[in-house]
Amino acid sequence: AQSVSQHNHHVILSEAASLELGCNYSYGGTVNLFWYVQYPGQHLQLLLKYFSGDPLVKGIKGFEAEFIKSKFSFNLRKPSVQWSDTAEYFCAVTRSSGNTGKLIFGQGTTLQVKP
């Protein structure tokens, strides 16, 4: 069965610090990978996605993620965080063939950025 593990449950950073959130998935086949963000009181928004090709994916708001197939990882990074990045971040995976409509989410990482 597919599963997603996010190792950091709660991260606290100061503004301008660098961010890396870990995400590992478990699945035997090829996958599509996603990072979603949920700002306080708002709906889930897609930050970035990986389907194929360049394993380094750039998303919105300066975020990027790197797919490392050998490590089953898809870590999210940002060189310099801002207070407005305070939110909950979810990594998600779906199979890349057949019925690809079922997203499997990790448990989420709460990021708190101190001004």
Place this chain on the structure above:
Amino acid sequence: DAGVTQSPTHLIKTRGQQVTLRCSPISGHKSVSWYQQVLGQGPQFIFQYYEKEERGRGNFPDRFSARQFPNYSSELNVNALLLGDSALYLCASSFIQGMDYGYTFGSGTRLTVV
């Protein structure tokens, strides 16, 4: 350009009651999925509908059911509510069944069972 709309936004029900949640996808989107997000956890997949047919079901009891209408809107029904059903219920829509275009999520319905 309307996003995914869900109604109601908040709901309080008593144990044993039944509830119906509604979702209107983005215009032109034919696939709707439902997720349950319990506080402190990631969303869990409940159902996917595409072209009015169920295309996937998560590990939820038969008390949970859903349907998709000809206009692609969808309803999620939960019978015999339990306290553990308290959660944020999310609807997501996509143009097609697969993930190629990504799913757009609504703001959710916050269900509280007392």
